[in-house]
Amino acid sequence: MTGSILTLVTIFVLSVFVGFEVISKVPSILHTPLMSGTNAVHGVVLVGAIIVLGTGHGALELTLGFIAVILATVNVVGGFVVTDRMLEMFKGREPKRAPAPETTSAPAPAVEQEGVGTPS
Amino acid sequence: MSIGSGIYVAYLFAAICFILALKGLSGPKTARNGNLLGAAGMLVAVAFTFATPGLTHFPLIFAAMAIGIVIGLPAARLVKMTAMPQMVAAFNGVGGGAAALISLAEFNKADPHLLAVYEVVEVLFGVIVGCVSFAGSVIAFAKLQELMTGRPITYPGQQVLNAVIGGGVVGLAIAACVSPQSWLVAVIGILALAFGIAFVLPIGGADVPVLISLLNSFTGLAVAASGFVLHSMLLVVAGTLVGASGTLLTRMMSSAMGRSLPNILFSAFGSVITAGGTDEAGGERTVKSASADDLAVLLAYSQKVVIVPGYGLAVAQAQHVARELAELLESRGVEVSYAIHPVAGRMPGHMNVLLAEANVPYEQLKEMDEANTGFQTADVALVVGANDVVNPAAKNSPGSPIYGMPILNVDEAKNVVFLKRSMRPGFAGIDNELLFDPKTTLLFGDAKDSLTKLVAAVKAL
Incomplete structure (x- = not known):
């Protein structure tokens, strides 16, 4: 078990660095979608909730697990769907003034802004 | 390959998806695909979890997931874009609640006296942080949904009470490490819920988005803690990712407001407002209002x-x-742009989402620094339903609670037009001197009605 905890601690520490690195440069327009997206990702707690419910014994454990699965499912489903709805709005808009709704599904650069770029 | 290592590989795949999802979400072009990649990783992770050896109670699992989908899907699909912040708060809260319940259930499963101290600490961390995140998110939701006042709620001895509850949680947690008992962990959970509520009550209106971001990273850490409890690499990776990136995001948001995080969390915004508000209250002051024509x-x-x-x-x-x-004015040769404050709306980037929804050309949206260089040459600054983000008190009056927050310098424009519902102060509850400025004109009414009238009046010219 000691080996296991040390492995997990290692994973934890490395993940902290990855977490900081991966979103170092975010334009403020994406703060809300990013918050919502990270919110969806921690919905992975559903995996834990399923294991707890699936290996539970007795009324108390099953009740706790059952509620946990419900809550976690809401988190996952809601999180990804809401994020997608937000991001959908950035899609397919012309960078130049285009009042007419001719914004077809042409893969026009969705959002172009100075100072914006994927972190390299 | 055994089932166990197959699941492990699937989890590794999901973890990679999550990392790439966050990276994708950081850039405008890749954001949507990033989110979809995250969802794909989640699907794989959940699907392979069902292959976990020894897993039973499948009907219960499916029933619970069905209930979750029935609640979550319509909520996410039907919520209006304006109500997005509280929806994120709600989804965040349930995640925190799930993490707390998992830790609690696992603790109950084990024989407490056989647990090593670090294992008890893992459980306690998950329960405490999860409960704080859950209760805090519920209050944040209620504030944004206007189920309760958005103003800070303060009362005498608040700091002392918070310290007592917080101290109680820590004290009992230490006791639980010495003598692990289920009921003790449950009591700690309840106290942590109380702490979550008490901690969020004094945080007012404009600061709630930053708070939600903070609670989001809390939930991430609670999930990581339940990953430790369950020895799940995936939960540790994903939870920690969210914890770390959420912390960074919280810092970005608070710096966009020109305030430090401790200042937002502990300054008891409210007491300052009541102190600053009284000297403004007396005396009738006149504002200039005009017709749409x-x-x-x-x-x-x-x-x-x-x-x-x-x-x-x-x-x-x-x-x-x-x-x-804007299009009507442009067709008459007027140069039109939008000045977007980083926290316009109720979350950073919220206003960009809303204007994107209305197909406003992206190049017309100016971020604050760029916009502020343009006000001096602007003939009219048309303020539609904004208040705190253009309040010069943030620059001029050191006593104001929003002092130091970067604002849009609309007072530099030749004319300022406010479309406002009433003279009610903004979300932060602070009077705006600019309303009384001689170059300011007000048009009272619902923002949409007023704009519709303006459109009609411009057309009639």
Whole structure:
């Protein structure tokens, strides 16, 4: 078990660095979608909730697990769907003034802004 | 390959998806695919979890997931874009609650006296942080949904009470490490819930988005803690990712407001407001208001108009009419742009989402620094439902609770037009001197009605 905890601690520490690195440069327009997206990702707690419910014994454990699965499912489903709805709005808009709704599904650069770029 | 290592590989795949999802979400072009990649990783992770050896109670699992989908899916699909922040708060809260319940259930499963101290600490961390996140998110939701006042709630001895509850949690947690008992962990959970509520109550209106971001990273850490409890690499990776990136995001948000995080969390915004508000309360002061027709003339014969949208525009669903007005003015040769404060709306980037929904051309949206260089040459700054983000008190009056927050310098424009519902102060509850400025004109009414009237009046010219 000691080996296991040390492995997990290692994973934890490395993940902290990855977490900081991966979103170092975010334009403020994406703060809300990013918050919502990270919110969806921690919905992975559903995996834990399923294991707890699936290996539970007795009324108390099953009740706790059952509620946990419900809550976690809401988190996952809601999180990804809401994020997608937000991001959908950035899609397919012309960078130049285009009042007419001719914004077809042409893969026009969705959002172009100075100072914006994927972190390299 | 055994089932166990197959699942492990699937989890590794999911973890990679999550990392790439966050990276994708950081850039405008890749954001949507990033989110879909995250969802794909989640699907794989959940699907392979069902292959976990020894897993039973499948009907219960499916029933619970079905209930979750029935609750979560319509909520996410039907929520209005303006109500997005509280929806994120709600989804965050349930995640925290799930993490706390998992830790609690696992603790109950084990024989407490056989647990090593570090294992008890893992459980306690998950329960405490999860409960704080759950209760805090519920209150944040209630504040944003206006189920309760958005103003800070303060009472005498609040700091002391919070310290007592917080100290109680820590004290009992230490006791639980010495003598692990289920009931003790449950009591700690309840106290942590109380702490979550007490901690969020004094945080007012404008600061709630930063708070939600903070609670989001809390939930991430609670999930990581339940990953430790369950020895799940995936939960540790994903939870920690969210914890770390959420912390960074929280810092970005608070710096966009020009305030430090401790200042937001502990300054008891409210007490300052009541102190600052009283000296303004006395004395009738006059404001200049005008009809839509007059303002239409002003706008139509300007060279340059800067629209400053705020939350009022969002609640009135007026973003489409705003675009219509902008296009109308442009067809008359007026240069129109939008000045977007980083925290316009109720979350950073919220206003960009709303204007994107209305198909406002992206290049017309100016971020704060760029917009502030343009106000001096603007003939009219048209403030639609914004207040705090243009309040010069943030620059001029050191006693104001928003002092130091970067604002849009609309007072530098030649004319300022406010479309406001009433003289009520903004979300932060602070009076705005600019309303009384001689170059300011007000048009009272719902933002959408006012803009519609302006459109009609400009057309009639």
